[in-house]
Amino acid sequence: ASIGTLTHRYLEIIAQQSIEKWNAERISSLSGAMQYWFNQQGYSVAESVEAANQVQKLLTTALASEDGRWLLQVHEQAVAEHAVTMFDNEVANTYVVDRTFIVQDIHGNKVRWIIDYKSV
Numbered sequence: 001a002s003i004g005t006l007t008h009r010y011l012e013i014i015a016q017q018s019i020e021k022w023n024a025e026r027i028s029s030l031s032g033a034m035q036y037w038f039n040q041q042g043y044s045v046a047e048s049v050e051a052a053n054q055v056q057k058l059l060t061t062a063l064a065s066e067d068g069r070w071l072l073q074v075h076e077q078a079v080a081e082h083a084v085t086m087f088d089n090e091v092a093n094t095y096v097v098d099r100t101f102i103v104q105d106i107h108g109n110k111v112r113w114i115i116d117y118k119s120v
Contacts, residue, residue, distance in 0.1 A: 002041050003051050004119055006034060007058045008098060011072065011117060012080035014059075015099065019072045024060045031056060058119050071115055075101030 010030075014022045031052050038048035062068035078101035085094045099115040 002038065002043070003054050003058075004117075006037060006051075007055050007119060008081065008117060010055065010059055011062065011099070014063075015072045015078065015080055018074065019063070019069055022063060024063065027056050027059045027063070071099065075103055075113075076110075077102045077112075 010027075034052035034055055035045075035048040038051045039045065043051060062072065078099070079097075080099045082097045082100055083094055084097055085092050087093075097114055098117045100112060102110050102112050105111050
């Protein structure tokens with residue numbers, strides 16, 4: 001779960017700062033900060049190194065992917081980690097959307113995309 005949490009946070013930062021500012025070298029340079037974060041979560045040094053390596057791999061894979069780059073680029077009304085509350089029989093349920101934005105389809109219609117990141 002911690003690997004997913006940190007990966008989501010970095011994906012949010014990448015999308016906010018502009019994907020053009022991010023590459024494999026920049027991600028690699030953050031290894032120490034990632035390891036420190038995992039240490040602060042209670043992981044051993046060895047576990048922190050392995051977890052940071054996994055996060056780096058996930059991020060570099062996303063940046064190397066045409067689909068990943070498209071998801072992270074600037075889009076209309078783009079937000080990350082967006083909380084949405086829905087009511088079902090007067091019971092409020094809150095869900096967090098990893099990323100959502102609007103794009104225009106081939107017919108000129110605006111379509112809202114809702115993205116749920118997965119690390120598998």
